[in-house]
Amino acid sequence: MENSNAEPSLRVLSIVPGTSVDGPGLRTSIYFAGCAHKCEGCHNPQSWDFSSGTEMTIGEIVRIVEENGFNVTFSGGDPLYQATALTELAKALKIRGYDIWCYTGFLFEQLREDSSVTELLSMLDVIVDGPFVLQQRDTSLLFRGSANQRIINVGDTLQSGIVSLWQDDH
Ligand code: SF4
Numbered sequence: 004m005e006n007s008n009a010e011p012s013l014r015v016l017s018i019v020p021g022t023s024v025d026g027p028g029l030r031t032s033i034y035f036a037g038c039a040h041k042c043e044g045c046h047n048p049q050s051w052d053f054s055s056g057t058e059m060t061i062g063e064i065v066r067i068v069e070e071n072g073f074n075v076t077f078s079g080g081d082p083l084y085q086a087t088a089l090t091e092l093a094k095a096l097k098i099r100g101y102d103i104w105c106y107t108g109f110l111f112e113q114l115r116e117d118s119s120v121t122e123l124l125s126m127l128d129v130i131v132d133g134p135f136v137l138q139q140r141d142t143s144l145l146f147r148g149s150a151n152q153r154i155i156n157v158g159d160t161l162q163s164g165i166v167s168l169w170q171d172d173h
Pocket residue numbers: 038039040041042045046047048050079080081107108133134135
């Protein structure tokens with residue numbers, strides 16, 4: 004039977020509450036299915052399949068985030084391939100006061116030119132951008148796998164027009 008109250012849903016591989024590797028503090032990391040960047044040496048090629056994982060509504064995801072109470076990180080896969088529903092999820096989380104980090108294989112400059120993600124960008128606190136580059140892999144880096152990736156303060160960058168890197172002030 005058709006659900007007349009259908010709300011947007013997202014394809015999710017897993018949700019891990021209490022992780023400390025995807026941004027500052029303990030966070031609830033949400034791993035979204037699907038990625039077409041196909042970086043050589045990707046840590047998780049199983050995540051490339053857009054039909055893997057399970058379909059979850061925004062309400063279901065928000066409930067899990069609220070149960071745990073941690074700030075949130077979107078990862079994958081690449082969450083930006085589900086940008087429309089991700090925007091609605093970000094909105095629901097932002098209204099509830101959560102800090103949101105987002106990993107993507109796209110460059111920030113590409114996203115900034117794409118009007119379909121303008122609203123989403125405005126709700127993200129930090130974006131870790133760019134593909135994983137095996138030749139620049141560095142396990143000593145905080146919150147990123149290769150040196151080309153940038154941890155970008157989205158608010159400051161959108162305001163000034165110049166890419167501003169996130170500073171750990173804790
Ligand atoms: S963007 Fe991330 S998930 Fe996608 S192929 Fe590259 S490393 Fe893997």
